[in-house]
Amino acid sequence: MATNTVTDEPPELAMTRRDALKLAGLGIGSVAGLGLGVGGLRAATNGAFSAGAGDPYGLWHDWTSMSGVERVVAGGVLACNPHNTQPWRIAVDGDTIDVHSDPSRRMPLNDAGGREHFAGLGCAVENMVIAAGPAGFTAKATLFPDGTASDHVARIVLSDGGDGQDRDLAAAIPHRHTNRGPYTSAPVDLSGFTEQSSRVNGASMLWITDKAVREQLGRLYVEATEAITADTAQSTEAFTWFRSSRSSIDKHRDGLTLDGQGLGGLTLFAAKLLPAQSRKDGDAYWVKATREVHTATATAYGVITVDDVAERTAQVNGGRLLARMHLTATTLGLGLHHMNQITERIDRDHAAGNPDVFSARWAALLGRPASTGLLSFRIGHPERTPGLSPRRSLDDVVTG
Numbered sequence: 001m002a003t004n005t006v007t008d009e010p011p012e013l014a015m016t017r018r019d020a021l022k023l024a025g026l027g028i029g030s031v032a033g034l035g036l037g038v039g040g041l042r043a044a045t046n047g048a049f050s051a052g053a054g055d056p057y058g059l060w061h062d063w064t065s066m067s068g069v070e071r072v073v074a075g076g077v078l079a080c081n082p083h084n085t086q087p088w089r090i091a092v093d094g095d096t097i098d099v100h101s102d103p104s105r106r107m108p109l110n111d112a113g114g115r116e117h118f119a120g121l122g123c124a125v126e127n128m129v130i131a132a133g134p135a136g137f138t139a140k141a142t143l144f145p146d147g148t149a150s151d152h153v154a155r156i157v158l159s160d161g162g163d164g165q166d167r168d169l170a171a172a173i174p175h176r177h178t179n180r181g182p183y184t185s186a187p188v189d190l191s192g193f194t195e196q197s198s199r200v201n202g203a204s205m206l207w208i209t210d211k212a213v214r215e216q217l218g219r220l221y222v223e224a225t226e227a228i229t230a231d232t233a234q235s236t237e238a239f240t241w242f243r244s245s246r247s248s249i250d251k252h253r254d255g256l257t258l259d260g261q262g263l264g265g266l267t268l269f270a271a272k273l274l275p276a277q278s279r280k281d282g283d284a285y286w287v288k289a290t291r292e293v294h295t296a297t298a299t300a301y302g303v304i305t306v307d308d309v310a311e312r313t314a315q316v317n318g319g320r321l322l323a324r325m326h327l328t329a330t331t332l333g334l335g336l337h338h339m340n341q342i343t344e345r346i347d348r349d350h351a352a353g354n355p356d357v358f359s360a361r362w363a364a365l366l367g368r369p370a371s372t373g374l375l376s377f378r379i380g381h382p383e384r385t386p387g388l389s390p391r392r393s394l395d396d397v398v399t400g
């Protein structure tokens, strides 16, 4: 993941010297008065004055006033998903919603086993099932109705008569965002994640709270991040999903953006004044953020476990549980940051025929085979409000 490297407040990261020199010449007063200057133009081009506003963000604002099947489908589109690839094609026929994988939105180097792609589709399915009840429907989801080799990931049939189930989770749909900023040191009360809400068809939660284990896991994340950034092909693929200007956000309406990186307000504004960052600078920032912010302020880690991470249905069911966990965290006021560098490297090494340098240590920290640890995230009390991520319109993703 890439973003600019400037900062205004601890435990943020130090800005690079080159960027610091550029900013030093501006000063806060000048930043405020940049309207007509070159910096102001760049700030406008990069969306410094329009974060979270405009068409790519419309669904977040419009969702609560939507109704019927449209509300259910839009709830799915607002789900968390890997690299914001929005890996779905959706077909709607009356009260039947078919969710398909869009293979053109896979990331073969960063997600060699497809676990994140199919988990992201599971997230959309679960969001739709959760959205259905309060929208007045009972939802019945069938995974892979044409078999697991097919792109047809799920069929959701809606029938009239929703119950009150999952009302709180549904209300959280437009408020759920990935939070990559720092978290406070306050401990997390995991009792809000009830046993019942923490299990979906063979996918379960494993929580890691022990300080010593968290620290070891933190070091493994940093090492995996370094391995990704040292792998030019993998890093380059990830960089193609980074949208560094407002015009590319407006054009693609997907991918990762500066607004989603958990930067402080002034830092974010300043980052938008600067020229778009190179892949290498972005990678250096990412390693530093993983070490100094993400792992340093993780209060707990959650791992989604399944019987076999390579199995398609398990990947989708793991994603369904992940969506449920993220919405539950939102209702509890907790920040959640998906972190999958370790498993991305395990799958990459396996596919490339490299020595497997992560599986044994990942398994030791989980206390179970690496082949059962599907996805992971950190959780905690956030210091910052996360930014919105763009979404393609329903017209773009719904076919038929």
Ligand SMILES: Cc1cc2nc3c(=O)[nH]c(=O)nc-3n(C[C@H](O)[C@H](O)[C@H](O)COP(=O)(O)O)c2cc1C
Residues within 6 Å of the ligand: 001, 078, 079, 080, 081, 082, 083, 084, 115, 116, 117, 119, 120, 123, 176, 177, 178, 179, 180, 255, 256, 260, 319, 322, 337, 338, 339, 340, 341, 375, 387, 388, 389
């Ligand atoms: C299966 C899956 C894997 C993800 N992996 C990562 C990750 O490794 N690092 C990260 O920062 N975000 C990760 N994310 C979060 C997505 O990038 C995020 O959901 C997407 O950009 C949309 O933003 P939003 O969650 O704020 O709506 C992952 C999400 C999913 C569902």
